[in-house]
Amino acid sequence: MAATTTALSEQEVRQRITRGRPIALGLGILGLAVWASGLATNPKLALQGYHLAFFYWMGMTLGGLGLSLLLHTVRGRWGLPLIRIFESAAMLVFPLMAIALLPILYDVFVTHGIFEWTHKEVVVADPVLQAKRPWLNETRFAIAAVIYIAIWAFFAKRLWDGSKQEDEVGNPVKAEILSRQRSGFAAFGIVVFMLTFTLAMVDWGQSLQPHWFSTMYAVIMVAGFGLNMLALALYMVLSWRDLPLYKPIVYHEGYEGYRRDWGNFMFTLCVFWSYVSFSQLLITYSGNLYEFTQFYLRRNLGGWQYIAYLIPIFQFFVPFFWFMAPRTKWIPKQLLVGVMIVLAIRVVEIFWQIKPMWSETLSISLYDVAAFVGLGGIWFYFMLGNLLKRALVPKNEPRLLEAAH
Amino acid sequence: MAHAETTPKLYGIMAEFETPDQLLEAARRTREAGYRKFDCYTPFPIHGLTAAMGVKEAKVPWTVFTMGLLGAIGAFSLQAWTNLVDYPLNVAGRDLLSWPYFIPITFEGMVLAAAFGAFFGTHIYNRMLTYYHPVFNVPQFARASSDRFFVCIESQDPNFDRNKVYEFLQSLNPISIAEVPE
Numbered sequence: 279m280a281a282t283t284t285a286l287s288e289q290e291v292r293q294r295i296t297r298g299r300p301i302a303l304g305l306g307i308l309g310l311a312v313w314a315s316g317l318a319t320n321p322k323l324a325l326q327g328y329h330l331a332f333f334y335w336m337g338m339t340l341g342g343l344g345l346s347l348l349l350h351t352v353r354g355r356w357g358l359p360l361i362r363i364f365e366s367a368a369m370l371v372f373p374l375m376a377i378a379l380l381p382i383l384y385d386v387f388v389t390h391g392i393f394e395w396t397h398k399e400v401v402v403a404d405p406v407l408q409a410k411r412p413w414l415n416e417t418r419f420a421i422a423a424v425i426y427i428a429i430w431a432f433f434a435k436r437l438w439d440g441s442k443q444e445d446e447v448g449n450p451v452k453a454e455i456l457s458r459q460r461s462g463f464a465a466f467g468i469v470v471f472m473l474t475f476t477l478a479m480v481d482w483g484q485s486l487q488p489h490w491f492s493t494m495y496a497v498i499m500v501a502g503f504g505l506n507m508l509a510l511a512l513y514m515v516l517s518w519r520d521l522p523l524y525k526p527i528v529y530h531e532g533y534e535g536y537r538r539d540w541g542n543f544m545f546t547l548c549v550f551w552s553y554v555s556f557s558q559l560l561i562t563y564s565g566n567l568y569e570f571t572q573f574y575l576r577r578n579l580g581g582w583q584y585i586a587y588l589i590p591i592f593q594f595f596v597p598f599f600w601f602m603a604p605r606t607k608w609i610p611k612q613l614l615v616g617v618m619i620v621l622a623i624r625v626v627e628i629f630w631q632i633k634p635m636w637s638e639t640l641s642i643s644l645y646d647v648a649a650f651v652g653l654g655g656i657w658f659y660f661m662l663g664n665l666l667k668r669a670l671v672p673k674n675e676p677r678l679l680e681a682a683h
Numbered sequence: 684m685a686h687a688e689t690t691p692k693l694y695g696i697m698a699e700f701e702t703p704d705q706l707l708e709a710a711r712r713t714r715e716a717g718y719r720k721f722d723c724y725t726p727f728p729i730h731g732l733t734a735a736m737g738v739k740e741a742k743v744p745w746t747v748f749t750m751g752l753l754g755a756i757g758a759f760s761l762q763a764w765t766n767l768v769d770y771p772l773n774v775a776g777r778d779l780l781s782w783p784y785f786i787p788i789t790f791e792g793m794v795l796a797a798a799f800g801a802f803f804g805t806h807i808y809n810r811m812l813t814y815y816h817p818v819f820n821v822p823q824f825a826r827a828s829s830d831r832f833f834v835c836i837e838s839q840d841p842n843f844d845r846n847k848v849y850e851f852l853q854s855l856n857p858i859s860i861a862e863v864p865e
Contacts, residue, residue, distance in 0.1 A: 534730075556783075556786065559783055560783050560784075560786065560787075563781070563783045563784075564783075564784075566775060566777075604744075
């Protein structure tokens with residue numbers, strides 16, 4: 279039985295990954311070098327660009343952790359070819375993303391370029407920010423960040439070890455028992471993850487505009503980054519669809535197989551993201567109160583409105599019709615194109631979410647791009663490295679290529 | 684069937700099979716033999732049967748899609764027309780075309796119209812509310828709802844020839860063959 283998956287040849291995919299890693303590392307070092315040069319000339323702008331990159335890549339990491347927890351809980355068949363990718367991303371929480379947090383902490387305590395609430399003179403003149411001081415203060419920010427990362431690292435490691443153990447038992451029945459035992463732990467993990475994720479998003483994203491708040495913010499982010507990580511994993515698997523490992527998986531059972539589930543899940547997450555994003559807009563628009571509307575005011579003026587028009591088009595309308603069509607899920611290349619559209623617009627959306635916090639007019643600096651590419655390159659280097667450490671798809675998992683009917 | 688010979692009108696000729704796999708094979712060969720007006724009757728949905736029969740893309744999804752689109756456009760237009768043209772009302776200084784407010788109703792309109800499309804589309808395309816169907820004239824057909832599988836080649840088919848169809852169905856090795864009187 280174990281032969282069902284171990285018989286699949288991983289060699290070609292491993293070669294591709296091994297060839298890709300130095301490129302990612304090179305881009306990462308190049309990007310970070312350009313960014314570091316900005317640190318000397320314009321530290322404030324460079325650190326803001328860095329925060330943007332950190333927010334995006336941390337979000338991707340957490341998207342991987344969230345999807346791993348989900349898959350370990352529900353044990354869905356659709357995720358079997360993707361789960362090792364999610365786990366590899368989740369494992370980056372520690373140490374990579376913990377180290378990546380250091381420049382942000384440096385800015386919070388020393389340079390004060392990212393968060394308005396770290397400016398002493400602004401806070402002194404503002405009674406609202408003074409009242410928020412018990413939460414929005416530097417020490418609490420740093421301690422909380424350490425706690426979040428410790429919790430996420432614990433769950434990521436447990437899931438990673440569990441999968442590893444499952445791959446090593448050499449018997450599908452034992453593997454299934456282990457996997458069922460872990461599902462309760464993972465379900466508990468989802469609860470803890472959502473609570474800590476919400477607080478982290480308040481700290482790292484929402485508090486950039488400290489007067490503004492929204493109860494939908496973390497939900498928009500979790501839907502968006504879940505979508506983002508799923509799109510990335512699908513991009514990888516679908517790009518490798520003609521290699522011996524993934525060919526039988528991607529083409530398995532035709533339309534009834536994985537592709538339909540993947541396309542439907544992309545569709546669902548796009549719609550869910552749209553639903554919560556639009557809810558936030560509608561509630562803000564109805565309430566019409568200054569604390570709330572300033573979020574959209576900032577993002578609807580000074581050139582930002584053009585990006586604001588792009589986002590619903592490419593993260594709702596286009597994917598909505600694209601992923602709804604059965605043809606998309608039938609033709610892997612067409613599914614891949616849809617996934618790429620989503621990946622592209624996600625970067626634009628996060629830019630639109632974060633950058634206007636510092637800039638009233640549409641602007642992009644070299645350091646935004648450099649930090650994004652730099653941190654992203656390093657992120658990919660280690661993520662692909664994690665992926666190579668184990669079998670690329672679960673061993674001892676007869677469901678992987680079993681007929682569903 | 685003795686009485687079938689005396690009946691001038693023939694609906695079709697029906698073959699009975701024991702397993703879904705035999706039916707799939709029969710459906711495929713019937714289509715390959717050039718017959719187009721034929722139908723399969725099964726107690727439960729069989730995976731791949733529509734493909735074996737060569738049924739083209741289903742019409743219901745497109746009906747639902749069109750109806751949903753019309754419902755959304757209709758609901759949005761209705762709100763835009765009432766607020767801009769018919770009864771313009773200043774609500775807290777907002778734009779007359781306050782589109783975020785229109786979205787929930789637009790969504791509801793789309794769902795309602797699409798549901799009508801699904802409900803009536805299914806009824807119309809499946810010819811539901813048909814109170815009489817000739818296949819029930821064959822006694823064996825009672826088991827179509829429990830454990831038997833049927834193919835019926837209809838006399839409306841341009842290639843229909845009583846003897847040839849008989850011969851052809853015989854070649855599929857059915858349990859029984861019956862003429863279906865109209």
